[in-house]
Amino acid sequence: MKLSGWGRYPQADCVVLRPRAIKDLKDALAQGPVIARGMGRAYGDSALNKRATIDMARFNHMLAFDPVSGLLTVEAGVVLGDIIEVFLPRGWFPPVTPGTKFVTVGGMIAADVHGKNHHKHGSFGNFVEWLDVLGPDGEIRRCARAENNDLLAYTIGGMGLTGIILRVAFRMQPVATAWIRQETRPAANLAAAMAAFDAADEWTYSVAWIDCLSRGDQLGRSLLLLGEHAREDELDAERRGTPFSTPRKRKLNVPLDAPTWALNKWSVRAFNQLFYRNGVRASGQSLVDWESYFYPLDGVGNWNRIYGRRGFAQFQCVIPLANSQAGISALLREISGSGQGSFLAVLKRFGRQDSRFSFPMAGYTLALDFPVNPTTLSLLEKLDQITIEHGGRFYLAKDARMKRGTMEQADDRTAAFRTMREKTGVAPAFTSMQSDRLSL
């Protein structure tokens, strides 16, 4: 069937298997290379394999929970939104969450996802106690700090290329309410935004929406959104008795592909203008429910369709701290000059991270969407170059189009990853269109 990532670019005809049992997985492995797929929320071709894409949806059992330590054991196909639905009313929240709850735990580990708390808590992999991986030989290996540590380290952030993650135990965090105390701080330009991130280092959650079309001394104009899990005594009196109940959301849906002209320089510019103005007006503190705070886009079903039939590509890079200001400025100048910006871009400060193949490193990350067309594709190549010149690298979960050489130039861990793949025998067993494209 026709399959793609969330960006709907590229699309490919893939054989999709929906196994129920470990035995079915082993049978599939014996037939040739496969790739595991969760909810398909990676933007590009990370979870596509024409010969055999393995949909993990049926491995979706929650297996154990320890209400003292918060250790949750699940099968890899369990969806984050289900975890929140079950555990938030009991006072537990995922330790790290991406900007959508429609991801699987397996996908979160394979991409080693980061959230708005990366500067404080690091990526999801930090909270993994152990995981079980099905290897190319059909053996299941328990990986923890004390056993099979290499496999653990490479599987976290390994984009499904080390084996199929079957089960995972990770630590949840206790929370007192389902509400976030949010503070909005406008920043007039990039320097101000970065200073604001520094000043807000103590906040658990921080992220900035950045207007990519502003220029000159407004370049990098942003709204910094800070958040803390609210305590019960911070809620309004009438909510205090029921700290975990939040208003039910009505879900909107984008039923059709938008025509390609719907998103143009002017509509985006007008939208960004409005967003910034409203943000400035509304700046200050407010209480926001968890869904609106963490997953604003999940309220609009199929929003990926607003980019039209040809799909869209996301660009996400991280630039090391020393070069962050120069690098992000250069990227923003290129983007605003081209007039091809997306609705909004996201800017975020990362904390330190040392891992074998995960994306984050201490610095700033910038993420934005582009409709796919020849102009934006060539712009993206320029952005790649700027990133490399500033010592940055790219997020594979967002990538759909990078060239092999670009990856190698940007990430000196690539060769070691490839060697590991060959040495351990996983290379011929687990391949995606992305791993083929990048020769991983």
Add this chain to the structure above:
Amino acid sequence: MTKRPVLILGGGSDIGLAIARRFAAESYPIQLAARRPDELEPERADIALRHGVEVTLHRFDALEIEQIEAFFDNLPDTPGVVVCAVGLLGDQAEAEGNPRHARLVAETNFIGPMCALECAAARLAKLNEETAIIGISSVAGDRGRAVNYWYGASKAALTAALSGMGQCYAGSKLHVMTVKPGFVATKMTAGLDLPGALVADPAKLANLVYASFLKKTYTVTPLIWRLIMLIIKNIPEGIFRKFKRNSKHRVAQL
């Protein structure tokens, strides 16, 4: 007051599990009974965690009819609702040539389940509380067709038996309900070439079963299948016989 558990015979069946989840969502404890209960540990843990109810596993083989009293004796709690989802589509061609297979189909769909439900009914009625038996039969029992008449005939027997049992316990606090699903996407139908639009999701069927349980419906069939079967049942035999096996007229295979 804590609820009595819901017992699912054929606890590993996709329809049975979907029904278990639906009741668990209403805070009913669950008992899953299956031939290989150990394999159901992930299901047990998952239902228990998601819904915060107690879920237990029990060994049960519908063909071991001499063991049925002992099976019920050994349950930790007497259930208040007993669902039977045991079934075997079998292989029609095999059943035609091999009486052993024919007997297996008949026993798995009719004798085994009905003996278990008789035993359950006697015990539930004795509780003198609001209780229910939910037997999963099939629209296949509404008219025998070339594609699967051994299966269909066994389901017809089950439907008839449940109807009789319902009459027998009328006036008691035990409600007997027959469910006749159409196509449902489960292990049983995996690999069959069925018209996609007519194949229901087990969770959807479970919603219907639960709503009907609350309303104390006698027989539950999805609306579309009531219409389809109305037509199929009324096709005159002469025309009916002209429909060839495996031709396009495979509607209502189950």
